[in-house]
Amino acid sequence: MARNVLDALTAKFGGAILETSSAYGDDVAVVKRESLLDVAGFLKSDPAMAFDLPCYCTCVDYLGMEMLTVSPTTPLAVPSIPSALPPEAPRYAMVYELRSIKHRHRVRLKVPLHDNDLKLPTLSGLWAAFNWLERETYDMYGVAFEGHPDLRRIFMYDEFIGHPLRKDYPKERRQPLVRREWTDE
Amino acid sequence: MAEIKKLVLGRKVVEDLDEDQELPHELMTVNMGPSHPAMHGTVRIVLTVDGERVVESDVQPGFLHRCFEKESEYATYTQIFPYTDRLNYISPMINNVGYAMAVEKLLGLTDAVPVRAQYIRVIVSEISRITDHLTCVGASAMELGAFTPFLYFLKAREWLFELLEELSGARLTYSYVRIGGVVSDLTPDFNQRLTDLLDKIDGVMLEVEGLLNNNRIFRDRMEGVGPFSAAEALSFGLTGPCLRACGVDYDVRKDNPYLVYDRLEFDVPVGTAGDCFDRYLVRLEEMRQSIRMLRQAMRDIPAGPVIVDDPRVALPPKKEAYNTIEAMIRHFKHIVDGIRVPPGEAYAWCEGGNGELGFFVVADGTGRPWKCYCRSPSLINTQTVSKTIQGHLISDVVPIFGMINMIGGECDK
Numbered sequence: 126m127a128r129n130v131l132d133a134l135t136a137k138f139g140g141a142i143l144e145t146s147s148a149y150g151d152d153v154a155v156v157k158r159e160s161l162l163d164v165a166g167f168l169k170s171d172p173a174m175a176f177d178l179p180c181y182c183t184c185v186d187y188l189g190m191e192m193l194t195v196s197p198t199t200p201l202a203v204p205s206i207p208s209a210l211p212p213e214a215p216r217y218a219m220v221y222e223l224r225s226i227k228h229r230h231r232v233r234l235k236v237p238l239h240d241n242d243l244k245l246p247t248l249s250g251l252w253a254a255f256n257w258l259e260r261e262t263y264d265m266y267g268v269a270f271e272g273h274p275d276l277r278r279i280f281m282y283d284e285f286i287g288h289p290l291r292k293d294y295p296k297e298r299r300q301p302l303v304r305r306e307w308t309d310e
Numbered sequence: 311m312a313e314i315k316k317l318v319l320g321r322k323v324v325e326d327l328d329e330d331q332e333l334p335h336e337l338m339t340v341n342m343g344p345s346h347p348a349m350h351g352t353v354r355i356v357l358t359v360d361g362e363r364v365v366e367s368d369v370q371p372g373f374l375h376r377c378f379e380k381e382s383e384y385a386t387y388t389q390i391f392p393y394t395d396r397l398n399y400i401s402p403m404i405n406n407v408g409y410a411m412a413v414e415k416l417l418g419l420t421d422a423v424p425v426r427a428q429y430i431r432v433i434v435s436e437i438s439r440i441t442d443h444l445t446c447v448g449a450s451a452m453e454l455g456a457f458t459p460f461l462y463f464l465k466a467r468e469w470l471f472e473l474l475e476e477l478s479g480a481r482l483t484y485s486y487v488r489i490g491g492v493v494s495d496l497t498p499d500f501n502q503r504l505t506d507l508l509d510k511i512d513g514v515m516l517e518v519e520g521l522l523n524n525n526r527i528f529r530d531r532m533e534g535v536g537p538f539s540a541a542e543a544l545s546f547g548l549t550g551p552c553l554r555a556c557g558v559d560y561d562v563r564k565d566n567p568y569l570v571y572d573r574l575e576f577d578v579p580v581g582t583a584g585d586c587f588d589r590y591l592v593r594l595e596e597m598r599q600s601i602r603m604l605r606q607a608m609r610d611i612p613a614g615p616v617i618v619d620d621p622r623v624a625l626p627p628k629k630e631a632y633n634t635i636e637a638m639i640r641h642f643k644h645i646v647d648g649i650r651v652p653p654g655e656a657y658a659w660c661e662g663g664n665g666e667l668g669f670f671v672v673a674d675g676t677g678r679p680w681k682c683y684c685r686s687p688s689l690i691n692t693q694t695v696s697k698t699i700q701g702h703l704i705s706d707v708v709p710i711f712g713m714i715n716m717i718g719g720e721c722d723k
Contacts (some may be wrong), residue, residue: 148655177541177545178549178560180666183683201481220425254546280371290379296381
């Protein structure tokens with residue numbers, strides 16, 4: 126049943142759907158950024174799709190990721206490195222998970238994003254839940270959502286510099302928020 | 311409500327007063343929280359009020375941000391369990407189970423988890439759901455001035471905490487679940503103790519219902535406060551008891567039965583208006599259903615192992631680890647390198663105390679996750695607060711916020 130969603134998307138949008146997969150039973154459609162709004166609008170309004178419950182959205186930073194393969198048969202598998210990500214591959218992927226209460230199906234949209242062009246249209250106009258979720262993603266990864274009504278940091282404080290969940294933000298870096306009163310002594 | 315004029319505080323423009331002799335009013339900004347007795351956890355609400363009425367509000371979470379995701383990326387898969395305990399700290403077992411399910415999905419072990427372990431997970435999850443709802447209802451009643459239900463419910467919660475403490479060794483931060491099963495079997499008299507407790511909790515619930523359900527003050531403060539339509543609730547991603555109070559029968563345990571929930575018989579209570587009183591009633595009924603499920607689970611639980619028999623995932627038994635070199639090495643590799651999870655990404659979700667709790671895990675083949683995102687129901691549910699309290703009185707913020715049951719640790723991650 127859920128496969129229908131991916132088939133419908135491929136049939137309707139063709140080239141805008143870069144890839145579909147159903148690993149682990151999760152249906153994933155990789156969508157071009159330019160078509161994200163159209164695809165999301167179709168998923169929301171088409172009666173056969175009727176995705177009414179937004180689940181979550183987040184971003185994945187693939188910087189420096191090396192995929193290791195683990196053989197399922199050997200105990201304590203020794204990893205080998207088949208391929209690192211090609212250098213021109215997009216560094217980020219935005220992930221949206223949607224669900225339909227009516228049809229009991231769900232889909233995950235992935236939008237690849239390049240480092241120097243980290244922006245995409247907001248979906249908060251379609252589903253209100255994405256307002257805060259996109260703020261969270263902006264806070265943590267610095268993805269700029271165009272047209273977002275209130276794009277502020279949500280967890281970190283305004284004075285915070287950088288985006289903590291990016292892979293090039295060191296875990297040990299501390300940015301204490303201290304207000305000092307300087308006096309002339 | 312008359313149209314509100316934006317006036318600078320302290321400067322009244324007399325000629326702007328309208329004819330029908332309305333008292334001059336001006337908007338005022340009030341900070342509620344971050345540390346306020348009526349705020350569960352630490353959250354700040356900047357209210358713009360016109361007299362007693364809320365015109366606009368800005369809910370600001372984040373004061374309890376402890377970098378759950380960043381820390382997870384540097385911890386082995388097993389080391390993340392203690393972090394998940396600290397997400398929703400009044401029902402940590404459900405977090406443990408939800409996270410374990412995501413990793414098991416990536417490992418392809420979902421069906422390999424022994425049936426006894428699945429039953430134990432259901433039992434501890436449902437106990438946690440009861441403690442979650444007890445806290446939510448008790449604390450909300452207290453904030454509305456009814457102190458007795460709070461004491462009764464917290465007493466009942468403490469019984470359950472003691473039981474789980476006996477099981478796991480910790481009162482709150484259990485870390486009881488492991489990938490592929492649970493860390494240890496139920497204690498010998500667990501069944502009997504739980505059965506006794508459930509009877510006692512049934513009694514406490516009757517007492518509290520008698521105190522609250524037809525209490526004039528309680529109903530006046532709850533009924534018709536913060537109603538939400540089903541369509542709006544869905545658009546906000548609301549899940550759990552708050553969504554069911556709006557009349558949508560979405561429950562992960564029925565919709566996508568995980569573990570052994572498909573073998574248990576239970577009903578999903580729904581409300582009609584989606585106001586605070588419905589949310590309260592749904593929570594009470596859910597506790598009843600959890601008790602019903604627990605009784606069935608205790609009756610049906612089979613004997614058997616409690617963790618999957620897979621050397622890649624489970625630690626060797628202590629006796630072997632201390633006496634054979636192979637098991638010793640395995641134990642060492644397990645602790646130092648972690649469980650190697652094949653590359654991939656998966657989302658697993660379960661019914662948490664406040665709604666759909668999910669974990670989106672990206673694995674790169676090493677012993678540590680590349681990314682571990684938590685879909686925390688508290689964060690998404692709290693988003694509805696600023697919408698719901700619009701136009702209500704300041705005093706209504708308290709029941710609305712109480713019934714959303716925002717848990718700081720989970721909301722702020």
